[in-house]
Amino acid sequence: MTTDKRSTKEPDFVSVQVSKARRYYLNLNPSVSAAIAVVCGGVERTRTEYVVQRDRFPYFGIEMVTEGRGELTLRDRNFALSPGIMFAYGPQTPHRIANVPPSQMRKFYVDFVGHEAEAALRTAGLLDGKPLRVTRMHELVELFEMLDHEARGDSDVAGEVCEHLLRLMLVKVRQCCLAESPAMPRAYATYERVREYIETHYLELHTVEQVAAQCDITPIHLSRLFRRFGGVGAYRFLLRKKMNRAAEMLLEDRLLIKEVAERLGFSDAFQFSRAFKRVYGIPPRQLVRSRLSSFES
Structure with missing residues (x-):
């Protein structure tokens, strides 16, 4: 079941190669002067044949895998996706995301814009051309769920609340990230x-x-x-x-x-x-x- 806060038609950039999804659309026409503004987000269960390949994207995006296995290409570098892997891309970042059968990935995502967005992602270590592995994944899941809850509300300050939740998430990533290396414990x-x-x-x-x-x-x-x-x-x-x-x-x-x-x-x-x-x-x-x-x- 796919849920949409503002419209019944999915935007063109949303993948239909999913078996289940819960999505929200907070603001598909954000202000160009915004510091950081959440556009949309949600959680989706991919089909086994799921493949998304983009040369460009309208927004900045963050995704986190919570179940299943997949493959990620950022620019020309390939990475394995598994639970606890978080990655990001910008409007000009070519990327490819594919499910690895027989699993069906479950992943959260949030898309956003703003003149402070790129710097915030870089500070969190999410624009270094490679994904991060995070610990305490459930704490980040709770923030994704809070974004979902607030974005669906009718409050006049929903956008502001979601901006603060996104900023909190980026700080939390710095706290929870665990660098991939041969010396991993x-x-x-x-x-x-x-x-x-x-x-x-x-x-x-x-x-x-x-x-x-x-x-x-x-x-x-x-x-x-x-x-x-x-x-x-x-x-x-x-x-x-x-x-x-x-x-x-x-x-x-x-x-x-x-x-x-x-x-x-x-x-x-x-x-x-x-x-x-x-x-x-x-x-x-x-x-x-x-x-x-x-x-x-």
């Missing part, structure tokens, strides 16, 4: 291996002990890895993966709450609802009601 390589295992098998995993056993490490080591590199406990990460999928099932697949609970391996709908509220702060029934009311309005 072995512990981080283990963290990546375990995180990838969770992302691939989270539907059948229920406890941290299961994860640790399958990845041949101790639960204590597992917990330390996620606290150090993920900024969140391993079980919290696993639960968030399950609840992200649950939200997709409820909003996009239109499944019943009891059906989602069963598919995710919960003993009953009550246990599932409690876990969902722990992650999102609201019960799944409230999320479903908000979906229905948005269609009725």
